[in-house]
């Protein structure tokens with residue numbers, strides 16, 4: 001094992017291979033507060049990539065209702081249990097990662113979902129979450145709150161899928177950090193399925209190989225955001241490129257949200273993979289829960305997000321989400337207008353922070369007519 | 376009891392043990408020359424060959440390892456005819472594992488022979504750089520497919536409900552080039568010619584390796600057939616005679632067995648070291 005630096009843990013850790021960062025790293029920010037669980041993203045991915053034989057059960061993108069929705073069943077709870085929850089000391093992780101706690105004979109600490117574990121892609125999604133006047137009929141650890149967690153592969157900086165493949169069939173592209181399974185080389189041992197803590201590699205019984213989210217790389221190569229991003233109804237997603245913390249540039253939207261404002265946080269950083277999908281945590285959920293899921297930065301992130309109305313830059317950047325099909329590697333705000341830019345600084349999209357408001361009286365004096373509220 | 380009587384008793388016991396064994400036990404794999412290779416693992420033709428019982432060890436040298444021993448031994452017979460050599464591997468395995476799927480693993484076995492016959496053979500663990508080993512690999516799911524199991528998700532999950540595959544839309548002619556091209560789009564491993572993809576035409580796959588993690592498709596021609604016995608598998612693998620192997624010559628052979636119910640796959644397997652392999656002179 002090599003020693004590598006994981007900035008999300010604030011320390012070095014052990015990894016199967018030495019540190020080798022791509023020229024640039026694909027990354028994304030998801031705002032959980034805006035997701036409505038319409039599953040349009042799930043279907044956009046499904047129809048594009050996983051409509052074949054053997055892919056029936058696969059959801060490279062899934063949206064689960066937390067705390068009781070999982071895909072596959074209990075994916076996060078199982079690993080948290082195995083890691084004994086994980087211990088933070090401020091922003092430094094002092095527990096063990098999946099690499100450091102690999103038992104003898106294993107490359108990574110993991111577990112294998114069974115076919116049945118994929119059969120309930122969002123159990124708990126219809127649970128009541130409001131006031132029950134007569135009291136609840138049973139007591140649960142989390143009583144009456146929920147939120148939607150949209151998940152894709154995290155195209156991790158230290159992928160456990162890649163580390164656990166004994167054949168080297170999984171690779172991280174040097175040009176964009178996208179993690180792919182070589183479909184010619186894979187022999188379907190399912191070691192990656194066991195190793196990925198996010199359970200985002202799937203075994204295809206008809207092709208005999210494992211398959212995973214490809215970050216729509218044919219689109220990314222043309223500067224276009226992936227399918228689940230451009231089809232998102234809630235406009236919760238933004239794709240882009242993330243720098244190392246010390247190289248963060250405020251004009252890079254992902255850097256701004258993750259490194260500068262620290263409003264978007266990694267999913268289960270304690271697993272040790274340096275995942276590259278970052279989440280703005282839900283503001284209404286007990287933070288004892290979200291701290292375990294997104295790390296120690298949760299309380300500050302929520303404070304910053306809640307204060308966005310007094311922070312025109314942050315509010316402005318959030319307006320850019322879902323505004324263009326194109327990846328916006330840069331952005332700027334001038335007054336009330338936010339602009340998404342390409343690498344050269346050309347405008348890709350302009351968005352007003354406040355849409356003009358027209359108030360029409362219900363009774364039109366000029367025409368002496370009452371207006372109905374039809375569009 | 377006198378020493379003489381003790382020895383006599385022990386001799387009688389040994390004789391009983393020998394009588395129970397159908398064929399003489401050999402401490403190496405000796406292929407019997409036959410006019411015609413048996414067609415199936417349970418053919419009477421195999422009784423001519425002596426049986427070698429190979430003890431299996433867990434693969435515990437490279438990660439991921441098999442930490443707990445499973446299948447204890449594999450019983451091997453070999454026969455040779457002309458340019459071909461056939462092996463029959465039998466082992467105890469009460470549970471059939473021939474359905475692939477997430478979290479499901481398959482029963483299987485393999486034979487491994489050095490590409491070049493030499494005094495200093497390659498590493499028995501999948502060979503080594505510049506010293507390749509040829510491997511013939513049989514798997515229970517491929518056998519099921521060859522035996523006629525349909526290549527569909529419903530054959531693997533009888534209750535599977537599938538609404539629609541785009542390449543089976545009403546507007547597309549079944550089996551047409553358009554349908555095939557579209558289906559391949561959703562099966563990248565098939566599109567790039569990965570031999571894992573069904574439907575199988577043979578239950579045996581030829582592989583070559585030059586060390587752990589280097590397994591790749593090998594020059595072909597091997598064939599085989601696996602059958603269930605009472606509480607186990609009986610698998611026959613036929614391959615071409617190893618280069619230069621003739622009576623009075625020796626090479627090496629190694630065996631591996633995968634027990635699907637124990638999640639054995641790839642490197643997680645029971646295996647042997649090298650065992651001498653020779654061909655008996657025809658009488």
Ligand code: SF4
Pocket residue numbers: 152153154155156159160161162179195196197198199200201212273
């Ligand atoms: S989320 Fe899982 S599949 Fe994706 S790169 Fe990380 S370890 Fe691999």
Ligand code: SF4
Pocket residue numbers: 034035036037038039040041042063148150231232233234235236
């Ligand atoms: S499309 Fe967007 S809003 Fe709808 S479920 Fe997916 S992430 Fe949530």
